[in-house]
Amino acid sequence: MALVRVISSDGAAFLVSQRLAKRSGKLKTEIETFRKSSDNSEAQPEIRIVTIRAEILRLVLQWLQQHQNDPVLPANQNEQDGRGDAEMGQSQWDRDFLAPMDLGIVMELILAANHLEVKGLLDITCKLVESKITGRTVDEIRTAFKLKSDFKGNEEEQTRLENRWCVEN
Amino acid sequence: MLPPELWNHIFQYLSPEDLFSVSNTCPAWNELLEDKKTTYLFPFVLPLIMGHVERKTLFNCRSITKASKSGFDKTLQSFCNSDDVNPFGHHHEDSISQRCLREVACKLKRHYDFSHVNFKEFLQKVFPQFSTTSSEFNPFLLRHMVLASRSGDVYLPGHHVRSILPKFGHHLVSLDLIIETNSIDTLFSRIVSQLSLVPNLKRLAINPSVLQAETIPNHLARPTTSYNFPKLETWFTLMLKMFSLQEISIVWFLQCLKRMVTSLLVLFVRRPSLQRHFCP
Structure with missing residues (x-):
């Protein structure tokens, strides 16, 4: 079985099958680039990912492993289908997978899934973070994400006026 | 290795x-930043999840922090500047804060590929009113407005123009006037009288649907009053569409404007002799 070494930003190496790695659009492109540039077709590709640390990379690979037999979702699906798939794909396993994670880890997963082009994972993680925003007030969102308002004077009031224009029209 | 509290002190800058x-560098540093993760990742994650959030709450995201506000506006503007939505090639200029945000985005882009995220489809779905055919533009976000008028009186659905332009006119960079009129003199005098309300205007499109091209008596062809043209420093594009008006009125109008306008698009002018009066 052909393997590929995927190395995280903090130097941990993961040895995964190329079949599994190719379920990420980004890794697939990288493997193909490596093939073209390498003379030896038997050589094992090595891919360094500078923006994903080991803990997150492990989670992504774990998710890929679990979903390795799902049909690959095209990246540029229209919104309606994308949403339908996300709901369909949210299995009990996914829920258990995401349940123990901190919000910060989930946000890192979103960036990683986006970078590695793993649509299914991107969908379920985005949905989780979305649930912390939809239907909440501004202050509740700030508390959930530990954000502080950096508006000065009446800037916030001004923004609120602008928003009202959009929402009421 | 410095003690953790010193690192924390350094990280706050x-x-x-x-x-x-930093958090990607090594597990020890990652641990130090664990608490702040949601805070500093929020601006990066927001554009990715915008497609999932319902419209009403989405606007709340503008009020959270400056970063979230400019991220939101930037996304919307890039959508509005896209060729599908904006066939005239008019582009909104970035404000300084947006330019800063774009630099951050560019830096981040070196590591991340955001290009396949399809904001356009999402925005078209969530904000159907931002298509070009609709008159409901938001002057704050898009710097653009469509004003329709009937029988010479300019109004925006739901708001009278006299209350709109004095309040919000300075936000506008781009203005579309759709005017139903049968008096050319009134039309131009009305436009001129309101130009001072839109000092930042860069693009003006006048699209008169003339009900009936009535013959104007000769003494009316030249305007009877002299208008004070406001000085619009930045104005550069004027579009006149579907004109079948009396030649002399347009010539007068253009001659007053030609010092300011650097590009002109006149569609369907029926008098070719007009061209010699206007040298850009």
Whole structure:
């Protein structure tokens, strides 16, 4: 079985099958680039990912492993289908997978899934973070994400006026 | 290795982008930043999840922090500047804060590929009113407005123009006037009288649907009053569409304007002799 070494930003190496790695659009492109540039077709590709640390990379690979037999979702699906798939794909396993994670880890997963082009994972993680925003007030969102308002004077009031224009029209 | 509290002190001076790099560097630093993760990742994650959030709450995201506000506006503007939505090639200029945000985005882009995220489809779905055919533009976000008028009186659905332009006119960079009129003199005098309300205007499109091209008596062809033209420093594009008006009125109008306008698009002018009066 052909393997590929995927190395995280903090130097941990993961040895995964190329079949599994190719379920990420980004890794697939990288493997193909490596093939073209390498003379030896038997050589094992090595891919360094500078923006994903080991803990997150492990989670992504774990998710890929679990979903390795799902049909690959095209990246540029229209919104309606994308949403339908996300709901369909949210299995009990996914829920258990995401349940123990901190919000910060989930946000890192979103960036990683986006970078590695793993649509299914991107969908379920985005949905989780979305649930912390939809239907909440501004202050509740700030508390959930530990954000502080950096508006000065009446800037916030001004923004609120602008928003009202959009929402009421 | 410095003690953790010193590192924490150093980290508070770093930008979100740098903090992201720091947490990716080694597990020890990552642990130090564990608490702040949601704070500094929020501006990066917001554009990705915008497609999932319902419209009403989405606007709340503008009021959270400056970063979230400019991220939101930037996304919307890039959508509005796209060729599908904006066939005239008019582009909104970035404000300084947006330019800063774009630099951050560019830096981040070196590591991340955001290009396949399809904001356009999402925005078209969530904000159907931002298509070009609709008159409901938001002057704050798009710097653009469509004003329709009937029988010479300019109004925006739901708001009278006299209350709109004095309040919000300085936000506008682009203005579409759709005017139903049968008096050319009134039409131009009305436009001129309101130009001072839109000092930042860069693009003006006048699209008169003339009900009936009535013959204007000769003494009316030249305007009877002299208008004070406001000085619009930045104005550069004027579009006149579907004109079948009396030649002399347009010539007068253009001659007053030609010092300011640097590009002109006249569609369907029936008098070719007009061209010699206007040299850009």
